[in-house]
Amino acid sequence: MPGAKAGSNGSTHIVAVIGGATAGAEVAGRLAEHGCVVVVFEQNPRPYGKIEDGLPSWHVALRRKEYDGIRAKLSHPNVHFVPNTKIGRDVDFDDLANHWGFSAVVLANGAWCDRGLPIEGADAYVGKGLVYQNPFVISFNHQDDPHYAGERFDYPDGCIVVGGGLASIDVSKILMLENVKRVLTERGIETSIHELEVKGIPKILEGHGLAYEDLGLAGCTLYYRRRVEDMPLMEAPEGADEARLEKVRNGRARMLAKAQEKYRFDVEPLCAPDELIVEDGRLVGIRFRRTKIENGRVIPTDDTFEARGTWVISSIGSIPEAIPGIPMKGELFAFADWEYGHIDGFPTLFSVGNVVTGKGNIVASRKHAAQVSKEAIEKFLGISDRAGDVDSSVASPAAQAARATADHVAAKLGEAPSAETLAEILQRVQERQKAVGYPGQLAAWIEQVGEPA
Numbered sequence: 001m002p003g004a005k006a007g008s009n010g011s012t013h014i015v016a017v018i019g020g021a022t023a024g025a026e027v028a029g030r031l032a033e034h035g036c037v038v039v040v041f042e043q044n045p046r047p048y049g050k051i052e053d054g055l056p057s058w059h060v061a062l063r064r065k066e067y068d069g070i071r072a073k074l075s076h077p078n079v080h081f082v083p084n085t086k087i088g089r090d091v092d093f094d095d096l097a098n099h100w101g102f103s104a105v106v107l108a109n110g111a112w113c114d115r116g117l118p119i120e121g122a123d124a125y126v127g128k129g130l131v132y133q134n135p136f137v138i139s140f141n142h143q144d145d146p147h148y149a150g151e152r153f154d155y156p157d158g159c160i161v162v163g164g165g166l167a168s169i170d171v172s173k174i175l176m177l178e179n180v181k182r183v184l185t186e187r188g189i190e191t192s193i194h195e196l197e198v199k200g201i202p203k204i205l206e207g208h209g210l211a212y213e214d215l216g217l218a219g220c221t222l223y224y225r226r227r228v229e230d231m232p233l234m235e236a237p238e239g240a241d242e243a244r245l246e247k248v249r250n251g252r253a254r255m256l257a258k259a260q261e262k263y264r265f266d267v268e269p270l271c272a273p274d275e276l277i278v279e280d281g282r283l284v285g286i287r288f289r290r291t292k293i294e295n296g297r298v299i300p301t302d303d304t305f306e307a308r309g310t311w312v313i314s315s316i317g318s319i320p321e322a323i324p325g326i327p328m329k330g331e332l333f334a335f336a337d338w339e340y341g342h343i344d345g346f347p348t349l350f351s352v353g354n355v356v357t358g359k360g361n362i363v364a365s366r367k368h369a370a371q372v373s374k375e376a377i378e379k380f381l382g383i384s385d386r387a388g389d390v391d392s393s394v395a396s397p398a399a400q401a402a403r404a405t406a407d408h409v410a411a412k413l414g415e416a417p418s419a420e421t422l423a424e425i426l427q428r429v430q431e432r433q434k435a436v437g438y439p440g441q442l443a444a445w446i447e448q449v450g451e452p453a
């Protein structure tokens with residue numbers, strides 16, 4: 001095995017990573033560099049995760065840069081990529097974690113389920129007026145991809161968007177950009193989503209002697225349960241004082257105002273969805289309840305109002321998709337610690353990226369994966385050659401507790417599999433790769449399935 005390094009018992013560690021995108025590729029690349037053999041199971045053909053399916057397609061340069069970074073890490077000779085393989089469907093999780101013989105298993109499977117619209121019975125209207133953010137954005141990103149087999153959506157004018165985070169602003173932008181493009185096309189004016197996004201709607205219209213009001217669009221409205229300045233568009237640093245918090249709040253309000261000016265969507269803050277408005281078996285709107293904020297908490301008031309729209313698009317956050325065999329606590333995995341993502345009953349399991357941080361942010365996923373790899377997985381495997389670069393005096397008590405857990409587990413279970421088990425695992429991996437038509441090299445595979453359109 002090129003570059004594979006012997007572990008403490010003279011054999012080589014082999015680690016399974018579930019999910020090959022930002023976080024999974026980061027941890028796989030690091031472990032491979034340390035001489036481990038890494039098997040990356042990815043449910044999709046390509047390993048780009050939310051970069052391909054979440055981050056809107058107008059981020060052309062960022063998407064390209066992230067694809068290149070992921071591919072480079074997964075192209076390490078010690079990494080075995082297994083595409084089109086969903087853990088929990090194609091491979092049993094308990095079998096993988098407890099019986100294949102891996103030294104460790106890393107969950108890097110992100111957050112792919114939409115949090116449900118919090119009104120009882122709402123999901124009965126999915127496809128009948130109710131749309132969730134994830135499939136909507138995936139469809140937008142793949143609209144020019146003839147091979148895309150998932151659900152496809154169009155972009156009606158006059159939608160209600162329920163949300164408040166960055167992704168809900170992207171949903172509002174998609175609706176506005178697509179509607180303006182459509183009306184301009186009807187008037188014989190050719191433009192692109194990319195151009196509209198970069199320059200903003202008013203500027204493009206101005207170039208054609210038009211104003212937004214001339215287009216006759218209703219536009220979409222984003223309904224948010226807190227104040228504009230509470231929108232999580234910008235994070236306050238840990239331990240920020242009141243003056244800093246005020247700056248962050250003002251920054252958020254400015255960011256939102258700028259987005260509204262450029263993309264012309266409306267925002268209705270301080271209201272929470274309360275009741276469905278259904279006509280002829282179809283969701284046609286939402287009754288919202290006005291809210292107020294007291295000591296940072298959302299307090300419902302007695303005031304309600306009705307909003308009607310062509311569709312209701314719910315964009316209130318993504319949660320991990322359950323994997324049969326992994327215990328859940330509510331809508332999340334039942335992590336025994338949130339620093340390294342241990343789960344009771346799976347002593348060799350770690351978790352990295354969005355699946356455990358809950359942060360929809362590329363840099364946060366990558367940093368978390370590097371941190372967990374360095375502080376926990378590499379120590380657990382006894383392959384850390386940088387033990388000195390973690391300053392435990394500044395780590396949180398939770399981190400220290402988790403590190404103690406990892407050290408404890410390492411003392412008991414840090415053995416690499418025997419050479420025979422290693423060969424058996426690689427045999428199983430090759431069989432699966434063959435079954436999905438993987439040619440053995442990532443570059444050849446990407447050529448086979450194509451880069452995202």
Ligand SMILES: Cc1cc2nc3c(=O)[nH]c(=O)nc-3n(C[C@H](O)[C@H](O)[C@H](O)COP(=O)(O)OP(=O)(O)OC[C@H]3O[C@@H](n4cnc5c(N)ncnc54)[C@H](O)[C@@H]3O)c2cc1C
Nearest residue numbers: 019021022023043049050054087109110353354360361362
């Ligand atoms: C609309 C939208 C806009 C965004 N905009 C930005 C932005 O502007 N800036 C920013 O920093 N971030 C943005 N993000 C968030 C960012 O893209 C993600 O937070 C980040 O890419 C997550 O990386 P990850 O590796 O943790 O998870 P993911 O990218 O979700 O990777 C998880 C991987 O695991 C795979 N997987 C899942 N389940 C299984 C399974 N059971 N078996 C095998 N494989 C599995 C998935 O296919 C995926 O490849 C946006 C997200 C969305 C939805």
